[in-house]
Amino acid sequence: MDRIGIIGVGELGRALVTGWCEGVADPPLITLSPRGARAAAELAGRYPGVRVGADNQEVADRSDLVVLAVRPQDRAQALAGLRIRDDQVVLSVMAGVTVDEVRELLGTAVPVVRAIPLPAVRERRSVTVTCPAHPAVDALFDRLGGALPVADEATLDVFQTLTSTLTTHYWYLATLTAWAAGQGVPAEDADRYVRGLFQEVGRTLGDGSRSLRQLAGDHETPKGTNERIRTTWFDPRAEALTEALDALRTDLGRPGVDPG
Numbered sequence: 001m002d003r004i005g006i007i008g009v010g011e012l013g014r015a016l017v018t019g020w021c022e023g024v025a026d027p028p029l030i031t032l033s034p035r036g037a038r039a040a041a042e043l044a045g046r047y048p049g050v051r052v053g054a055d056n057q058e059v060a061d062r063s064d065l066v067v068l069a070v071r072p073q074d075r076a077q078a079l080a081g082l083r084i085r086d087d088q089v090v091l092s093v094m095a096g097v098t099v100d101e102v103r104e105l106l107g108t109a110v111p112v113v114r115a116i117p118l119p120a121v122r123e124r125r126s127v128t129v130t131c132p133a134h135p136a137v138d139a140l141f142d143r144l145g146g147a148l149p150v151a152d153e154a155t156l157d158v159f160q161t162l163t164s165t166l167t168t169h170y171w172y173l174a175t176l177t178a179w180a181a182g183q184g185v186p187a188e189d190a191d192r193y194v195r196g197l198f199q200e201v202g203r204t205l206g207d208g209s210r211s212l213r214q215l216a217g218d219h220e221t222p223k224g225t226n227e228r229i230r231t232t233w234f235d236p237r238a239e240a241l242t243e244a245l246d247a248l249r250t251d252l253g254r255p256g257v258d259p260g
Contacts, residue, residue, distance in 0.1 A: 001089070001136045003029050005063030007056050007078065008070035009036035012093060014043060015122040016067065019144040021047040022122070028140075031062045035078070056082055065137070068092045068102065075105060084108040091137055093117055095160055096252050098153055099131075113137045114156055116163055121145060131156040157252040161245050173198060 004020070006013045009032050021027040030050045032040040040052045053059040060066050060082055070078040072094045084090060090112045092102050099112045113134045120126035121144040128141040133149035141147035150156050173194050180190035204215060220226040 001028065001065040001140065003031075003062060003064045004067060004140075005031045005033075005053070005059035005065070006067040006069055007033045007059055007082075008068065009033060009040045009043070010069065010071075011119060012117060013067075013069045014039055015119045016069070016117060016144075017043050017047065017050060018122040019124050020140070021049065024143075029062075031059045033059050060084060060088070064088060065140070066090050068094055070094065072097050079105055082106055084110055086110060089113065089134065089137065091115060095163075114153065115141065116156070116159055117141070117144070118163070129156055129159040154253065157249055160252055161249045164248055165245075 006016065009017075013032070013036070017030055017032070020030065027047065027049050030047075031053045032043060032050065033056050034040060034052055034054065035056075037052075044050045044052050053062065056078065064087075066084065066088055068075070068079065068090065075094060075097060084106050088110055090102060090106065090108070090110060092099075092112060092114050093116070094102075095116070097114075099114060102112045102114075103109065111134060114131050115137070116129045118126045118128070121128065121141075124144050126145040127148050128144060128146070129148045129150055130138055130141060131150045131153055138147035138149055148159075150159065177187065177190045177194045180194070181187040207215070210218065216230075220230070
């Protein structure tokens, strides 16, 4: 699909445009919605194939693939009255909004695909879960690091639940840094060290030949300091984490529930 329209130019919309266009010899033609005017204008100024539509209907009219990237709680207002042609495909990246809800909202029977792209698509190094599989949509995400089609929306909700743990990881790192600063370490030094420590973890994750549990074991000495922190802090709370994931997964499967 060489003509893409994106309705909702927030962080995710900007990441998709950048991934599809930055340094690409033959990028798609992309029309952006005018809401979020500053970001849309900046992208249009950076990439020759990107332009800003007069309104959401023009974005749809100029596109083969219409990407819905508005906040879930804004979907009714942003998409009210939007007309979709029978030859188009709709791609929704709105978390917690089912295919049936999208079709009902737009009054259309065209193919609707849900996806969970992450901001790292701007660097073309992020796997994107899609549902249902669609050759043209999956090919677009293959350009951004790979597509991972899943069989049904229940499975997609499992991956959406995993995605919802991202800020918990950042907060964990922030807590480590704050603890070190509380021990008298300059905050800048603590921040630099923690970032470097976990950037190495990120590089290690690239080794697909070892399972995650094996990676953990390879970095842990029996009765050593890593084992002490893990078994003291994580193990007694693992059940609570599982329960939190189960509860969120259940909520994501309820029509009309917007994840926070």
